[in-house]
Amino acid sequence: NAGVTQTPKFQVLKTGQSMTLQCAQDMNHNSMYWYRQDPGMGLRLIYYSASEGTTDKGEVPNGYNVSRLNKREFSLRLESAAPSQTSVYFCATGERARRSQYFGPGTRLLVL
Amino acid sequence: QKEVEQNSGPLSVPEGAIASLNCTYSDRGSQSFFWYRQYSGKSPELIMSIYSNGDKEDGRFTAQLNKASQYVSLLIRDSQPSDSATYLCAVTRGAGNMLTFGGGTRLMVKP
Numbered sequence: 001n002a003g004v005t006q007t008p009k010f011q012v013l014k015t016g017q018s019m020t021l022q023c024a025q026d027m028n029h030n031s032m033y034w035y036r037q038d039p040g041m042g043l044r045l046i047y048y049s050a051s052e053g054t055t056d057k058g059e060v061p062n063g064y065n066v067s068r069l070n071k072r073e074f075s076l077r078l079e080s081a082a083p084s085q086t087s088v089y090f091c092a093t094g095e096r097a098r099r100s101q102y103f104g105p106g107t108r109l110l111v112l
Numbered sequence: 113q114k115e116v117e118q119n120s121g122p123l124s125v126p127e128g129a130i131a132s133l134n135c136t137y138s139d140r141g142s143q144s145f146f147w148y149r150q151y152s153g154k155s156p157e158l159i160m161s162i163y164s165n166g167d168k169e170d171g172r173f174t175a176q177l178n179k180a181s182q183y184v185s186l187l188i189r190d191s192q193p194s195d196s197a198t199y200l201c202a203v204t205r206g207a208g209n210m211l212t213f214g215g216g217t218r219l220m221v222k223p
Contacts, residue, residue, distance in 0.1 A: 033211075043156070043200065043213040058210065090155055099144045099204050101211060103155040 002026055004104035006091050012110045013081045021076040021107050023091030031094045032074035033058075033101060034066060036087040043090070049074055050096065081111045115139060116203050118214035126222055131188040133217050135201030138182065144204040145177055145184045150216065151197045160186060191221045 007022045023032065034046040035058075045058030049068040063085060065077045078085060088108050094101040116137045125131045133147075144163050148156035160175040162168045162184065168175045174187040184203075188195055201214040 040215070042215040043202075045210060045212075048210065099211075100146060100158050100161050102158065106155050 004091055004093055004102055006089075006104040006107050008107060009105070010108045010110075012112065013078075014112050015082060017081050018077070018079050019081065019109075020078075021089055021091075021109075023074045023076070023104055024072050025091075025093045025104075026072065027093055027102065028071075029093040029095050029102075030071070031096050031101075032068065033092040033094070034064075034074070034076045035090045035092065036060065036085075037090060037106075038087050046076065046089075081109075083111045085109065086111045114214070115205070115212050116201055116214035118199075118201050118217045120215055121218040122220050123217055124220045124222060125191050127191060127193060129191050129221075131191045131195065131219055131221070133186040133188075133199050133201075133219065135184045135186075135214055136182055137184070137201075137203045137212075139203070139205045140179075140182065142182075142203045142205050145175070146202040146211070147173075147175060147184075147186045148200040148202060148213075149197045150200060156200055188219075191219075193221050193223055195219060196221050 004025045030051045033048040035043045037043050044060050047066040049055045052071045067075045090106050091104040092101040147160040150156045162175040162177045172189045176185045198216040198218045200216045202211045
C-alpha cells in the first residue's frame with residue numbers, strides 16, 4: 001500500500017521546456033489536488049479534481065494544465081516552463097466527506 | 113489580510129515543555145480545521161483535525177477551536193526533539209471544501 005506516489009522526485013528544466021508531473025494513489029479517494037510550496041508563500045492550490053472526469057482551477061492555475069486520467073491518476077503539465085515555476089510540487093488526495101488530505105512525497109522542480 | 117495566519121516562528125521550547133501553536137482565519141464560514149506537521153524536505157503529514165468548538169485530544173496533541181474568535185490552536189505536551197518541525201494550519205472554505213494553508217510555524221524543541 002504505497003498511498004500517494006509522485007514522479008519524478010527531482011527535475012531540472014530549461015526555460016521553455018515542457019514536462020508532466022505524475023501522481024498516483026491507491027487510497028481509493030475521489031478527490032485529488034496539486035499544490036506548490038514556495039518559501040514564505042506556504043502551500044497554494046494549483047488545480048484539483050473533485051472526482052474522476054472533473055477538474056477545476058485553484059488559487060494559482062496560470063501556466064499549468066491537468067488531466068485526471070482515471071480515479072487513481074492525476075497529472076500536472078507545464079507546457080512552457082518559466083523560472084517562476086521553480087518550486088516543490090505536492091500531490092494530495094482526500095475523501096470529500098472527511099475533507100482531510102494526504103500528501104505525496106513531492107517533486108522538486110528547478111527551472112533555469 | 114491573509115486568509116489563514118500563523119506566526120512563522122521559530123518557536124523554541126525546552127524538552128518536556130508544552131508547545132502552543134496558534135492560527136487565526138478570516139472566513140467565518142470555515143467548517144473544518146487541520147494541523148499538519150512538515151519535517152524539512154518532507155511532505156505535510158496530517159496530525160489533527162477538528163470540526164466543532166472545544167478541545168480534541170489525541171495522545172500528546174490537543175487541538176482547540178473557537179469559531180467565535182476565529183482561532184484554532186495546537187498544544188503539544190511533553191515536547192520532544194523529534195517534534196521539531198514546521199506546523200501548518202489548514203482550513204476548509206467555500207462550497208468546494210478546498211483547503212487553505214497558513215504559512216506555518218517552525219517549532220524547535222531543545223534537549
